[in-house]
Amino acid sequence: MAHERETDHATGVETTGHEWDGIKELDNPLPRWWLWVWYACIAFSIGYWVAMPAWPGLHSYTKGMLHQSDRANVGKELSALELQRGQGAAMLRTASLEQIEKDPKLQAYAQQVGQSVFGDNCATCHGIGGTGGKGYANLRDDVWLWGGKLEDIQYTITHGIRTGAEGARMSQMPAFGRDELLKPEQIDDLTEYVVKLSNRPADAGAVARAAPIYETQCVACHGVDGKGNQELGAPNLTDADWLYGSDRASIRGQIYAGNGGVMPTWGGRLSPETIKALAVYIHSNAGGQ
């Protein structure tokens, strides 16, 4: 690098004396407006120090004349949000389930609330999409063990199933095998009978042998034609919907052990208006009745 300043003879301007690979920089003055922009920036920054929190101290910092605080701003926004939500909650509290479902605005609001509450509380068992799984009811189809009307859904959520709480839904499928109420061969025959009920080919002999057993043991809850009973939470055995599986082993297992899942009692944990919103969300996302 050469350091002596020289005059470039094409332009007659002095160079800065620096050279890079044979290229030298001319020492032309910068435009003056550039300088003014710089002064303006300095003036602005001084104003900024005074007006806004800027300097750190040992224990605190300069607060600035505008008392700007992001923390306080967030606080304000949160309380505004609370207020806004309060209105919606009040509307949900006073409106009946039918009114909510009829009013498009309220419906949309309930849907929003319901969706987020569902994600937080229900999705663990029923899945984000609400389709459930083995032992967990599918909330998106048109099959309802305990009824699919808005009120039914609201009741089930509020009181839960088999929690022991007062008013909880309760169905009692006996454990025919484990409790030795029926002999293993009778359970095999009954399995064929249930397969037949759902319109699938079954062993005719077994079906005939099981008929009297079905009549004495099962009819009370599942009905003569196997259509079930929503009051008792007894499933319909003639449709294509199986909570614990539709193959013979699953059916046999269910007759043997009489499984029944538990759904928590949400009343008391969720506010009544939240449960309403949840009911509306579930109802409108499925073949609610």
Added chain:
Amino acid sequence: MPTLIDNRPPEPETRTAVSAAARAKGKGDAKGGLYKPREPIYPKLVHGKWRNVKWALLIITLGIYYITPWIRWHRPDGFPQQAALVDFTGRRFYFFDIQLWPQEVYIFTGLLVMSALALFLVTALFGRLWCGYACPQTVWTDLYIVVERLFEGDRNARMRLDAAPLSFDKIWRKTGKHLTWLAIAFGTGGAWIFYFHDAPTLIRTFWTGDAPVTAYVSCFLLTCTTYIFAGWMREQVCTYMCPWPRIQGAMLDHHSLQVTYLGYRGEPRAPHKKGLSWEGRGDCVDCRQCVVVCPMGIDIRDGAQLECINCGLCVDACDDIMTKMGRPTGLIAYDSEAAVSHRGSGQKARYFPVRSRTIYYALALTIVSGLTLWSLLARPDADLHVIRDRNPVFVRMHDGAVRDGYTLKIGNRTFVPQRFDVSFEGVPGARLSHPGGEGQHVSIVVPADQVVPLRVFVTAPPNAELDASVPARFVIRSGDVQAEAKTVFLSGAANPQ
């Protein structure tokens, strides 16, 4: 810009003298500092063909700018009656019979791409015409210079006034000029905000203090920028701040028409006395008229340069001198570098407007304008978007039927409410249902100019023989207003539950 081709006259005597003087001045001012003040430019009024074109464009462009928001347009009650309106709160853009929704921002994109391509094409053909004639910076600066001339006179008077000591005459001329400039600036900023609100209402509420804060802020900002840019900064905006000249340089080639000094004809330049012969000398009489009229403060005889905005004022100035001298005009002219150098060496020269780059630009411009126009015209009066449920992708019903869930966003672009009949095509016998409706078709009322979401379930009949994924579509109809959107029906046939 192809500035590497140096067709400056070989003998740089005058030039060196001029720039040395300018340099001395610059250095003098920068004594002890590194900063150089702006060298004031006093463009002289010129008359001629290109100046007339510029006057005309000045009137037309400013006219369009100021008048457009005041054009009324009939729309049904409750909708703005303004022909051109950007309605931010209602999220609509109105332009005469065209109404755009936010999701049609691609039409703006199309317009912007078209403008860019048109600029490319014009620049490749005729140089920086945009800069010289249509750019707002040029137009407003031109207008400001008119005002300046009105108060302070033409070039020489202005220079004298600036050099004179402070006097009553100087004070009132300067004050009058700046006040008029500020008034124009305020008018500019004021006109801008009318594009965003109902103009007759805004012009009232603006003075009563009831206009939106954004109106005052925008008006203030545009007033400031107009005053500073057109009054104080002028050519510095083009030279230092504007990105266009840099980009446009890439569009030019040796065949682009640019304001060019025909060096082969003008040199050697020298003053000319009446009656003397023109033998052995160039046509340029070194009267420097081309320099004094230039709003960019450059000497076009130095060759093509970054600062030149191709405004043609030097052409007018020189043509005037040539006419007086009895020499042919066109010593400075819109000409191509290639043509000039051909003629300079005695060959025949032609202008080539059709070149590969102009063909590409024109082709691209045609395609983009075609697509933009088509998307504008083919746009239905209804708007339909379909979002399929992803979780679950399908649900099996108690009887084995399969049901898919969809959310439709149904938009009604017309100014009257529409009852849309929604149908689903692709799955024979499919039934639609939503809270409040069920059947082969369902219907929904969408208020004028609104979008309404609709959750719809589509249930295929039990035992329908369906592929795992069936192409399907939703159609919405209301009279002759209709739209459709493609989707699929998933049946899960490949993996039965």
